[in-house]
Amino acid sequence: MSEPGLRARQPKAIQNALAVLEAAAHAGPGVTAQQISEALGMPRATTYRLITLLVEDEYLVRLPDLRGFALGHKVADLAGVSAAPALAPLPRAVRSVLADVRSAVRAGVHLARYDVAGVRDIDVDPDFPLLDEAALRATPGSSAMGRLHAEGGLGPVHQVGAFTAGFGCLALPVRGERGELVAGLTLSAPAARVSSPGDALVHLRRAVTRLEPLLG
Structure with missing residues (x-):
């Protein structure tokens, strides 16, 4: 039966x-x-x-x-790409900052942490998921977020076409109390917006200013 x-x-x-x-x-x-x-x-x-x-x-x-x-991200989860231990939920204040900047720029905005393990996504934009998460994990140094980490937070850092033709990302450093790099805020969008972010960069910088006392 x-x-x-x-x-x-x-x-x-x-x-x-x-x-x-x-x-x-x-x-x-x-x-x-x-x-x-x-x-x-x-x-x-x-x-x-x-x-x-x-x-x-x-x-x-x-x-x-x-x-x-x-x-989508669920395929990456099934493949074990996101096998790192789960992080604690983000504070409400951090989620509020991310919601505000995402609403303002109308593109993918992602937040990652930097620690001894390297780069760890702590909040991926649910409306604009990472386009090729498997490739991003395999070659983190090719992403703007990875380059920002490798260059010690000298940003903004951007890349275009490394993973998906016609698309790219722009990463800004989020620093702690002593000026150390603790996180990165990334805009993921079509290449033209990454190369000439305009007002989007203004909104991202404002978000970084709000995030630093919360994450540092």
Whole structure:
């Protein structure tokens, strides 16, 4: 007897969803629904429906420019990429600062800690997850956040195209009471905004000023 609620068609749907994830992983960030459909020989309507469900459940993420998709953070979690011990929840004041700057810049804003273990994400923007978390973990020195750490906090530091064509990130140092580097605040956005951040840089600097007494 089958499990309650498990219908005959569901195992096939699960297989199709896994196939979509595998196709997205092979193609890399920016793959479109049409490309996935063609690669799998799957009807477009079925592909679009599965992609919509996978985005809703955060296994896929739509890129900020709406041109395609990338693997979401849940895939990285399943792969053991985020295997580091869980950190304590962020104080409410820190979460408030992050919410304010994210609302102001309308792009991905991430916060990471620097310690003896290296760079550790402590708050990834839920609306704009990291585009290629596996690659970021494999080569942290290629990211703006990693370069900021390597250069001792001489920032801002930016990179464009290291992980995803047409996208980049800009990292600002967050310092402690003695001027030591304790964290980094990163803007993740299309390349044009990273190269010429404009008002976004103003909002990021204000956020850093508010974060330093909270994190230092």
